[in-house]
Amino acid sequence: MNSRQHTSGKSARWRDMAEHIVRRGSATVTELAESFDVSVMTVHRDLDELERQGMVRKVRGGATAQASNVWESNIAYRLTAHTAEKDAIARVVAGLIEPGSSVMLDDSTTALAVARHLGELAPLTVLTNFLEAIRLLAATPDIRLIALGGEYHATHDSFLGLGCVDAVEAVSTDVVVVSTSAVSDQFAFHQEQEIVLVKRAMLGSGTRRILAVDGSKLARVALHRVAPLDDFDVIVVDSNAPAEMLQRLRDRHRRVEVAQL
Known part of the structure; x- marks a missing residue:
């Protein structure tokens, strides 16, 4: 050989x-x-x-x-995990978006599930740093697509870094949809600081902020705080989440939507 x-x-x-x-x-x-x-x-x-x-x-x-509290899963694994829960969450999130509005999506696979429903709401302006979402939405009629550039990271299949943060901070959108890898009673978390910086910039650029997380992420922490839960207008989680965790979330947040599977 x-x-x-x-x-x-x-x-x-x-x-x-x-x-x-x-x-x-x-x-x-x-x-x-x-x-x-x-x-x-x-x-x-x-x-x-x-x-x-x-x-x-x-x-x-x-x-x-x-994932662990200091290491995020590769995109290949995240695309296969909790797909039914993510799709249920995505349907609820899509119901919170008005046709004709501008929507920013992060590079989470939950936001990708939301992207699959956006064609039903067109016309829309959609901004994202997630290459898979860009590929999907580029072929969707009546979607004005704005790609948020930066340095490409294959592990996440997305654009990150200073270039992405600058692109996010240069715009203002009606809605921003983000997911995080861990959610405690008070904060949303992520393991990687480059991801955290982009998510924080996105939250600062959205008039209405939606946190979309499947139940496996509740009552967990990761290395970096993304934002307090009070920074989000709506939290959407799936009905497979343990009832006790859902109740704790409701007790601390003014609006929690539960997506039924």
Whole structure:
């Protein structure tokens, strides 16, 4: 086998191993060694590379695609997680948007679910930094699409950094829809400061602010505070969220909408 074939083989194994971990959420080193017919040491080297690429996170005895309080999941995993809940939330959020208005969407997969419903509300002006949403909305009739540029981050499939913050701060929209990876009784959180800076800028550029989060994110914290829950006009969460957590959210916030599955 020549060096090009060897590199191609490793790249294919990395891709397949990442897909395996994303599909299951996590996997052990032993499981991966058996599944891919390689040594444990090779698996460790492969996981080092996948972690460097931001695809997975190494943990004791294996790897995970799931988020922690300091690490956000790769976009490939987030696109497959809690899809029914996100779609239910998106339908409620879409009902809060008036035709003819301007809407800013962040780079969350929940906001992407909202984007799938925006064609029903056209004409609209939509602004987003999420490349997948840009691809989707570019083909939607009567949507005036404004892409919020910056430095592209493959892990999130979105544009971030100073360029994105500047683009967000240069506009003002009727509605901004954001999601975060963790929500406590008082704050919304995210693991990565570059994401936090863009979300904060978006909240400052929206007249009406909607927080859209599935129930798995409630009663959790992450490294960075995005904003107090009082900064949001509406919080939309799905009905699969534990009743106790929903009640605590209602007790502390003036408007909570529950999306029924």
